[in-house]
Amino acid sequence: MIMSSLRVDALTELVSLGIGRSAEVLNLILNSHIELSAPEITILDVGELPQALKADENRLSAISMRYNGSMNGVTELIFRSSEAGKLVDCITGEENRTEEGLDALRAGALCEIGNVVINSLMGAISNELDFQLTYTVPTYLEGGVDVLVAEAKLADARAVLLAKTVFNVASLHIEGEIAVFMSLASLHYLEKALDAYIIR
Amino acid sequence: MKTEYSLLDSMPLGAFVVSRDMTVHYWNPCMEDWTGIKSAAIVGTVLAESFPVFLEKRYEARLQSVFGQGTPVLLTYRLHGNLFANRDPSCMERVYHTTVTRLAGDDPCALFTLEDRTEVSSRIMEARQELDRRIETEKLLRAALEEKEFLFKEIHHRVKNNLNSIISLIHLQMDTSADAPTQAHLGDLEARIQSFSLLHETLYRKNVFDTIDIAEYLGIVAEQLLESASVSGVDCRIDLKPVVMPVKKALYLGLALVELLTNAMKYGKATDGSTRIDIDLVPAETGTWVLSVRDYGCGIPATAAAGGNDSLGLKLVRMMADELSGSVEFRKPAGGGSRIDFSFNTGNVRT
Numbered sequence: 001m002i003m004s005s006l007r008v009d010a011l012t013e014l015v016s017l018g019i020g021r022s023a024e025v026l027n028l029i030l031n032s033h034i035e036l037s038a039p040e041i042t043i044l045d046v047g048e049l050p051q052a053l054k055a056d057e058n059r060l061s062a063i064s065m066r067y068n069g070s071m072n073g074v075t076e077l078i079f080r081s082s083e084a085g086k087l088v089d090c091i092t093g094e095e096n097r098t099e100e101g102l103d104a105l106r107a108g109a110l111c112e113i114g115n116v117v118i119n120s121l122m123g124a125i126s127n128e129l130d131f132q133l134t135y136t137v138p139t140y141l142e143g144g145v146d147v148l149v150a151e152a153k154l155a156d157a158r159a160v161l162l163a164k165t166v167f168n169v170a171s172l173h174i175e176g177e178i179a180v181f182m183s184l185a186s187l188h189y190l191e192k193a194l195d196a197y198i199i200r
Numbered sequence: 201m202k203t204e205y206s207l208l209d210s211m212p213l214g215a216f217v218v219s220r221d222m223t224v225h226y227w228n229p230c231m232e233d234w235t236g237i238k239s240a241a242i243v244g245t246v247l248a249e250s251f252p253v254f255l256e257k258r259y260e261a262r263l264q265s266v267f268g269q270g271t272p273v274l275l276t277y278r279l280h281g282n283l284f285a286n287r288d289p290s291c292m293e294r295v296y297h298t299t300v301t302r303l304a305g306d307d308p309c310a311l312f313t314l315e316d317r318t319e320v321s322s323r324i325m326e327a328r329q330e331l332d333r334r335i336e337t338e339k340l341l342r343a344a345l346e347e348k349e350f351l352f353k354e355i356h357h358r359v360k361n362n363l364n365s366i367i368s369l370i371h372l373q374m375d376t377s378a379d380a381p382t383q384a385h386l387g388d389l390e391a392r393i394q395s396f397s398l399l400h401e402t403l404y405r406k407n408v409f410d411t412i413d414i415a416e417y418l419g420i421v422a423e424q425l426l427e428s429a430s431v432s433g434v435d436c437r438i439d440l441k442p443v444v445m446p447v448k449k450a451l452y453l454g455l456a457l458v459e460l461l462t463n464a465m466k467y468g469k470a471t472d473g474s475t476r477i478d479i480d481l482v483p484a485e486t487g488t489w490v491l492s493v494r495d496y497g498c499g500i501p502a503t504a505a506a507g508g509n510d511s512l513g514l515k516l517v518r519m520m521a522d523e524l525s526g527s528v529e530f531r532k533p534a535g536g537g538s539r540i541d542f543s544f545n546t547g548n549v550r551t
Contacts, residue, residue, distance in 0.1 A: 104324060
């Protein structure tokens, strides 16, 4: 899926703004200092997601929040499950556990981290582009890419804005992906809003 | 008194409502039980008066997004601990998962819902402790296994060295004896002990202690015996199919092969003076294998085939066959010579 470089630049600016805010909030909440790197943005068809996320990674952990209003879709913060566990343990100051997957308590903590990041990101986009959005409470997903895509398809999403983000906490560098799934109508709405934002 | 939030009274969740200035407008019965604060005491007051933690900037920042953008906010036990601890310190600490959502309206309010996850949390902690115990036990077992393997290896090494010392003593005795029959007996004895030594050497080298590839072991025994034999110019063809068996069986088979091969070297000389021997190890019926040694000499005496007047060597072969639930067959193949088929069972070994 192709988006003009001007629009991509504008979107990168908005996503960076949201990521920056989420880092500020996370630093307020957490004991550890956390930095989030500037993201790389791509717009994809949902079918291209498995390749972009390296589909062989069949153990993924994601925090998912649906949004509705000016745009409709789902936003997910995605990690490899092992990396997600490391992030939670580092942030909560617990000894790194080796078991696969996250128990309910660790998943809950990851949900809150995702909640902060997604709120800040979607907040930045909706504030700057004057969107009116409502959200569902965050939920935790675990499984292969198909599980993440199935959640997006429930929301009739066809396009996805993918932003690679690195969480730097203590000596850890944990890569995550923020995926904003949206319907084609929502993508067109976003493009128009970006055009208005650019000439503002 | 019935209020617009009365629907939340019977919810099995803690629920309360605050306005933008954090004044409490509703406090459900579950919250009364969990915190020990009655609705009448908290409604109309600012939440931070009862829970000062909400004066901290981090909560202000989070809750701002609820009132501002309408985004729901999670406050989890792992990151915040128990935000709504009971006034009575003797009450058990509970684990709450708190979700804050905006209630639409002209004057937006925030609904806090608290889900009690104490039981789930306890189960997780118990499971973790059990997992940690198992990981620790596994580490101890691995260490014990490594030590056991090291000790087994050491034992095989020492047994092999001791057997080699015995072989050396027998060899010295042979050198000092001028009597040919005595030398022959001592040579046979040396070969038998050599087969034991080779087994321990193979186990030590392979770092395995309970099973062994019989083909590999018998191949080593045959080569060693052919090298050390006094008979020169022996043309020996060896075809052994691989089969893994318990060590004890290997010991019996090694000894049987020594006897059969020694016998073939002694009596298998053809009329043209050459000595040709075939050794085969092949599967027969289910669970049964056959070790056969064929020579091209003058053939087996009828008394030996009938089982009468056996030499010590053939007696040993029959004993080994019994130990392995097998049998010994003497055959006269077409083309001359003789063949002894030593069949044995690969199932349970008689102990």
